[in-house]
Amino acid sequence: MWAKLALKLFFREFRRGELTVICAAIALAVLTVLTLSMVTDRIGQSIAQKSSAFIAADRVLASSHALPQSYLEKAHSQNLKTAQLTYFDTMLFANDEMQLSSVKAVSPEYPLKGELKIKARLDAQVEIVNQGPSAGNVWFSESVFYALNVKVGDTVELGAAQFTIEKVLVEEPDAPFNIFSSSRRVLLNSADIEKTQVVQPGSRVFYRQLYAGEESDINAFYAWLKPQIKENQQWYGVKDRQSPIANSLNRAESFLLLAGLLGIILAAVAIAVSAKRYCERQYDPVAMMKTLGGSRDMIRKIYLLHLSMVCALSVLIGLLIGFGLQDIAANYLAKSMNNTLPAAGIKPWITAISTGVICAVMFSIKPLLDLFDIPPLRVLRRNLGDRLLVSKVHLAMSAMTVFLLMWLFSNNLKITAILFVSTLVLIGLLFLVSRIIFGGGRKLGLRPGNSWSLAIASIQKRANANSVQLISFALAIKLLLFLVVLKNDMIADWQSQLPNDAPNAFLVNITESELPVITDYLAQKKIQVSEFYPTIRGRVNAVNGELVAREVSLQDNEKKDEEARSGIGRELNLTWLTQSPAQNEIIDGEWFSESATGEASIEESMLARLDVKLGDTLTFLIGAQSFDAKITSVRKVNWATLKPNFFIILSPDVLADFPATYISSVRIETDQKRDFSELLRTYPTVNAIDVDSFVKQIQSTISQVSLAIGFVLAIVVLCGALVLISQVQASLGERMQEIVILRTLGAKGRLIKNATLYEFLLLGSAAGFVAALVSDVALFIVQREMFDLAGKLHPHIWIIGPLVGGTFVAVLGYFMIARTMRKNTQGLLRSLG
Structure with a gap:
């Protein structure tokens, strides 16, 4: 008996669309996790295999x-x-x-x-x-x-x-x-x-x-x-080496993991909102069933069967679509990468199914329990049971579920905790902002019969619900802006390191007498060349007069002097320059002045390795000659650029009397290779180091990673759209009631349509503005802490955020309401019934 009733109600609710959004949300969570997991797993294996050629x-x-x-x-x-x-x-x-x-x-x-x-x-x-x-x-x-x-x-x-x-x-x-x-x-x-x-x-x-x-x-x-x-x-392994390819792979993995986690957050929010809204819509039918003699046990069985059917159907749909999407994506990416992608393991399937079941159960269980407690008198007093609408237990369970899902997906407690806590802080700030915005709206002078006035009045009337909507909108927009800007910054950083005209060879061991002739030859043949750097081999022999430990040979049974200061057990390539290299950033101290004498600029990792600081004096040994130089600046060096870089740079006066050789990077085009070979034949003592194949492999890998990131971003955008749809769907019933009342009172359709459009426009713009600000601050922190990028603010998204947010939410909300607006008052009343 109850099973037949349960199935009848299930198909009825499915046709009405109440279960559609929940089913779509769960399915999207499953397909998101499956697609992201499988694609990133297969791409990661492929790139790792291809990158293994570097070692x-x-x-x-x-x-x-x-x-x-x-x-x-x-x-x-x-x-x-x-x-x-x-x-x-x-x-x-x-x-x-x-x-x-x-x-x-x-x-x-x-x-x-x-x-x-x-x-x-x-x-x-x-x-x-x-x-x-x-x-x-x-x-x-x-x-x-x-x-x-x-x-x-x-x-x-x-x-x-x-x-x-x-x-x-x-x-x-x-x-x-x-x-x-x-x-x-x-x-x-x-x-x-x-x-x-x-x-x-x-x-x-x-x-x-x-x-x-x-x-x-x-x-x-x-x-x-x-x-x-x-x-x-x-x-x-290849990712353990300090090289452009290792940095690219590590950054890409971090981005894909971050995108996957944010995608899960968005899908989880959509499921939570949809499940809660569905249960609220069932308050009246449950009260009616109890009035007609339905027992609590029967009602529990009906809705638990609904949950089980929705969960099973959604997970199945999500797995089928997710597998199809990842297969299409993998084939497309394989062609783009010119490489067959390895098969994914069983873990993505287990993770996806677990995600769907956990989402369906954890986000629905508290609203269902509240649903079973609806009193029969609600058929007479429609406000009975409304106290159940806001549940701290449900919020806590939802938060715990999101945390567990993120941990399950990332298998990294630290990253999960950082993202989860930052999201909670964001929600808290957004809630405070929403109260200020909606409270401030009450002081505005409103005129009856005006669309803007009607929109603002509607916002004020649903202040609590709109606060939740604003948080959801802003969270979705924030995460999308976050990923889009981060992706662009990452790819721009990679491309700035290895542009299409990046050097593909180095000239080494050029003597001072050869330098003018070689410079003229390169200019004559129009071969692009960077600055020539003088170099000489030298050793750091002492710090502040204290000798450093030298390299010992265990094979010859030499023992290290335990009392000696730690140092560098090998010779370094030293140079002297008047200007700081473009790929270097002074992070402490000052660069050499024109009158500088006996000064040194040191790279930050070498500073830590020698355990020195600004003002310390280094003693260098070149052959049998030694000299001193005082540390006056610390540099951050971008080692990924294909340009000569140095741990220690000295002021020009220090090495003026030492013979040096010169190095430079050059760009050799295909039609210039014969001229370049002739140069090497003429000057056989000059060494040429060809890195053309290295550059091409790096650029190919970056291109593949960028393609993968773009695909992942598209999936996350889909999750964000579903969050917005679920939020609009959640308020659809209440809006239909308002439309009926306004039409009964004689309001024109144009007035109602404009008011609805303006309401969504205001909500979307406010959400977009807050999202842009918070997203930019979060980006600044994450870029520095997770991706080793130079953190910077992006003022342009402060304008893009409100514009995109307002437009997207307004268009999406308006078209979802448009179907309702086309119905006459009698049709709307039937829909509400």
């Missing part, structure tokens, strides 16, 4: 001492691929020429990720291979050919052995991005290291072990490896 593996174990073979054996037993690298510098001899070069000896498995690009000869086409040179052969970078005056097929001496030059090395996936490292690159088979007799006790050698495989297998291996890692060993 030629998924993970790397690095050390300045030989690494145990037992690590590789254990990795093989856990289904991981491995490779080994050995780096050292040595002299090459050929044709009575010699050249210091950087050698990388690789095992046959190298590279595990990415590609090697080679040429059969200097003027041949580029080929792609997946394995290094065979034993007895070497590959040279182009600059080595010019320096030694050799060609492919010639013989070269490397240490105690002779090798055949087999290929021209064009590109390595994990070539070090360091403009001060040698561009004289040599690729050698690791089996040939021993016969070169170059690596001896005390030699400066660096070792790498590469690992690749499933993330679960890598994590299991690292769990075994971690207790055994020594202080001189380092385990890292």
Whole structure:
């Protein structure tokens, strides 16, 4: 009996649209979580896999001492691929020429990720291979050919052995991005290291072990490896390195996580508003059923069945649409990225279903319990039960639910707490602002028969309800503005670091005598070149007269002087400039004056590493000569730009008597490569470091991340629109009653329509203005704390917020009311009945 009645009521309410918004809200929450989770998971895997080419593996174990073979054996037993690298510098001899070069000896498995690009000869086409040179052969970078005056097929001496030059090395996936490292690159088979007799006790050698495989297998291996890692060993992945790609990936992950959390907040607000409104609409039917003898138990069963059916239907719809959306999005993104996206795991499905069930139950349970307590006398006294409209318990349960959903989605308690608390503070501020706005409206002089007067009177009449609406509108607009502006700032920051005309090569080791000639040649060939920086190698030897600890060799059983001050155990690249570089920001102190003598400007991380402060004196050692310089400024350096950067910059007088070489970044277009090669042939001592492929990979990754962020933003905008729709839908019944009364009193349709439009316009504009202000303050904080961006205010959104908010809410609200306005008074009365 009750089941038949329950189904009849269910389909009746569904046709009326009361359950439609709840169903749509729950479904949107489910599809939002599923789509965001699956798309971000698949994109994250794809970008991470592609970005792994920057280190030629998924993970790397690095050390300045030989690494145990037992690590590789254990990795093989856990289904991981491995490779080994050995780096050292040595002299090459050929044709009575010699050249210091950087050698990388690789095992046959190298590279595990990415590609090697080679040429059969200097003027041949580029080929792609997946394995290094065979034993007895070497590959040279182009600059080595010019320096030694050799060609492919010639013989070269490397240490105690002779090798055949087999290929021209064009590109390595994990070539070090360091403009001060040698561009004289040599690729050698690791089996040939021993016969070169170059690596001896005390030699400066660096070792790498590469690992690749499933993330679960890598994590299991690292769990075994971690207790055994020594202080001189380092385990890292692509996102652990300080590089533009690592920063881009980390920022993108933070944005996608933030967007997902805000999307859940918006969907949850829509569900909470819709569920509460539905239960309020059922007060009269419940009172009627109780009057006709319906028991509390029967009513409970009816509405719990409604909740179960809505939940099941919504979750199913959300999963189907969400899977379809993510599949469409993934296919589109895969084509844009020119890469097949990996399949997502089971976690997004579990998270999405859990979100739908939790939303349906937690946001509905308190309004349903209130619904069961409606007295039968409400059929005679319509105000009975209105005390249940505002429930602190419901608000507390809703807040707790939102927190749990955010935590479930992010799996990060810190980020969840920050966003949740900031949202609560925002709601509190908005409520106070709404009371001031609506209270102030009572003092305005109103004229009867005026649309504006009618709109303001309507706002005043529903002050409490409008406060809730204002908060919901402002919250939705704030989150949308927040994400849109943050997205634009992030992408603008990335593009400013790597614009389309970014340098794609560096010239290093230019002598002072060569500088004028090379400068003229570059100008003649119209090759874009940045400023030339003088450089010299030096060491920080003391701070305020106190010697710093030098680097020791554990291999030679040297011991560190525990009493010495901590310092930098290697030489630094020093420069001297009259003006601060454009990519540097002075954050403390002042830059050198024209009469500066013996001054130094230090980068902020080096300041902390040396444990020094403004006014301290650093003693530098260059060769056998030492000199002092006083720290007068601290700089924040943007290391992501493809320009030379320095930890320490000295005033020009300090290094005036030291011989230096110069470096600069250049932009080589395709039609200028022949001219650039001619420059290198003419000046074989000048090193050229080609970073063109590096720049292209970075720009490609940023483009992919930007595309993913745009898609996520579209989903969140949909959530925001649903919040606005649910708020307008919640007040639809009351507005219909007002329209009936106004028409009965003789009000014209044009007056009512304009008043409705103006009311929504005022609410939307007020919400947009408050949202813009709060959003800008929140952006300022989040940009600095979460995204390492320079926090700044955005005055333009203070105008855009009210305009967009007022227009969007007014248009949306007006068209939702328009259907009601087209009905005659008799039709409206039937709808209310």
